[in-house]
Amino acid sequence: xxxxxxxxxxxxxxxxxxxxxxxxxxxxxxxxxxxxxxxxxxxxxxxxxxxxxxxxxxxxxxxxxxxxxxxxxxxxxxxxxxxxxxxxxxxxxxxxxxxxxxxxxxxxxxxxxxxxxxxxxxxxxxxxxxxxxxxxxxxxxxxxxxxxxxxxxxxxxxxxxxxxxxxxxxxxxxxxxxxxxxxxxxxxxxxxxxxxxxxxxxxxxxxx
Numbered sequence: 001x002x003x004x005x006x007x008x009x010x011x012x013x014x015x016x017x018x019x020x021x022x023x024x025x026x027x028x029x030x031x032x033x034x035x036x037x038x039x040x041x042x043x044x045x046x047x048x049x050x051x052x053x054x055x056x057x058x059x060x061x062x063x064x065x066x067x068x069x070x071x072x073x074x075x076x077x078x079x080x081x082x083x084x085x086x087x088x089x090x091x092x093x094x095x096x097x098x099x100x101x102x103x104x105x106x107x108x109x110x111x112x113x114x115x116x117x118x119x120x121x122x123x124x125x126x127x128x129x130x131x132x133x134x135x136x137x138x139x140x141x142x143x144x145x146x147x148x149x150x151x152x153x154x155x156x157x158x159x160x161x162x163x164x165x166x167x168x169x170x171x172x173x174x175x176x177x178x179x180x181x182x183x184x185x186x187x188x189x190x191x192x193x194x195x196x197x198x199x200x201x202x203x204x205x206x207x208x
Contacts, residue, residue, distance in 0.1 A: 100172035126175035
């Protein structure tokens with residue numbers, strides 16, 4: 001669409017990296033009066049871009065905090081016995097995790113016309129929610145729990161996707177919130193290469 005050229009240039013082509021492009025789009029989508037898009041973009045840059053001063057305090061691989069519902073077997077199947085044991089690696093390579101998330105969103109699209117990385121970056125709400133979670137999870141690990149909860153709440157209203165900041169999510173995850181939404185609880189652990197469809201709740205439901 002010719003009229004979309006300036007917007008594509010501003011949001012994607014002029015950005016120095018894939019992460020900068022997608023966080024620029026997401027920042028404008030979830031901005032509020034309290035935190036405008038510019039501040040959100042700076043927060044993404046501070047917390048997610050490599051070689052910044054921000055250092056995360058990752059949880060130990062075998063510590064008690066690694067307990068929870070392990071979801072997915074690494075082959076896109078839920079409720080498997082996948083072992084999420086490399087959070088520190090993901091924490092150091094969040095760029096790679098988001099790149100794989102973008103690829104997964106493009107590959108899993110139900111429409112061949114929509115199944116492109118560009119369309120996923122611009123329009124895929126599940127991908128946008130996942131990128132926001134990677135921010136809130138980094139904030140959570142740095143002890144900035146109040147801001148992490150704020151991001152969670154904002155994303156929940158915008159994308160119908162409620163992911164607790166403490167939830168651990170691997171690389172290459174496809175999240176399709178849809179109209180039914182998705183809920184991922186505090187103790188949930190999602191392995192790499194997993195598909196989560198709309199209407200799914202991971203973690204405690206309060207019914208047991």
